[in-house]
Amino acid sequence: GKLCYLVAIEGWIIIVSGVKEDAEESDLYDAFAEFGEVKDLHLNLERRTGYGKGYALVEYGCFEEAQTAIRSMNGTQLLTKTIHVDWAFNRGPIQNVTSARCELNVCIFVLAIALS
Amino acid sequence: GAGNGAGEEAGGAEFYLRYYVGHKGKFGHEFLEFEFRPDGKLRYANNSNYKNDTMIRKEVFVSPSVLREARRIIQDSEIMKEDDSNWPEPDRVGRQELEIVMGNEHISFTTSKIGSLVDVQTSKDPEGLRIFYYLVQSRGIDAWYKLGRPFMAFPMGD
Numbered sequence: 143g144k145l146c147y148l149v150a151i152e153g154w155i156i157i158v159s160g161v162k163e164d165a166e167e168s169d170l171y172d173a174f175a176e177f178g179e180v181k182d183l184h185l186n187l188e189r190r191t192g193y194g195k196g197y198a199l200v201e202y203g204c205f206e207e208a209q210t211a212i213r214s215m216n217g218t219q220l221l222t223k224t225i226h227v228d229w230a231f232n233r234g235p236i237q238n239v240t241s242a243r244c245e246l247n248v249c250i251f252v253l254a255i256a257l258s
Numbered sequence: 259g260a261g262n263g264a265g266e267e268a269g270g271a272e273f274y275l276r277y278y279v280g281h282k283g284k285f286g287h288e289f290l291e292f293e294f295r296p297d298g299k300l301r302y303a304n305n306s307n308y309k310n311d312t313m314i315r316k317e318v319f320v321s322p323s324v325l326r327e328a329r330r331i332i333q334d335s336e337i338m339k340e341d342d343s344n345w346p347e348p349d350r351v352g353r354q355e356l357e358i359v360m361g362n363e364h365i366s367f368t369t370s371k372i373g374s375l376v377d378v379q380t381s382k383d384p385e386g387l388r389i390f391y392y393l394v395q396s397r398g399i400d401a402w403y404k405l406g407r408p409f410m411a412f413p414m415g416d
Contacts, residue, residue, distance in 0.1 A: 233319065
């Protein structure tokens, strides 16, 4: 199945993961503002130390801006650390390829049939 | 009990998380609960009877990236190594439940509400309870709740 992306009712939210521990909101903002107006941004801080727990949510007003941000920034470096950027929400459940475990069961079944 | 095998995350390893905090009191059953399912469905329910608020229930699907990040946070916290046997029992003030399935590991913790770090430090298992406390206190919450027309609120501790 193919993944479709839907987001929040009012906005298009992306998740930026792998954010360096001492990054600040302004660093994220500076990196992502070039793709469109950043409607909202939140950097998740680890409460105990105040350092970043490693992800940020960035919201744009339109799909194209968010998509461009994803395509441009995914796998790039932010403050010397590689970040991954993706949609935060999906329209539906994650459609998996058959897991290795399922494939194994099918193989065993087929073998059992062949041997019987 | 353990996860019901309800689907597997891309990559073949199961991930499920449920958190509940609430109490039954003067205003009825007030609670907040959210649940990440292996297929990405995120369910949130918040029932507050104070001022006659109605139940809020929301569902949305999160991306594999979000599930991956949730897993990473759980891994980093090392909560899966902990054990609630010496944690305070739920009481009239309230109850918290945390259930996580990650691959072959499963935890199911039940404890009281935690007011502050003082409660953690004076407990019988301050190290373990501290990990739990910080995990559920994560400020990631605010963000999702704020942006969150779809929700996702990690509960704020009381």
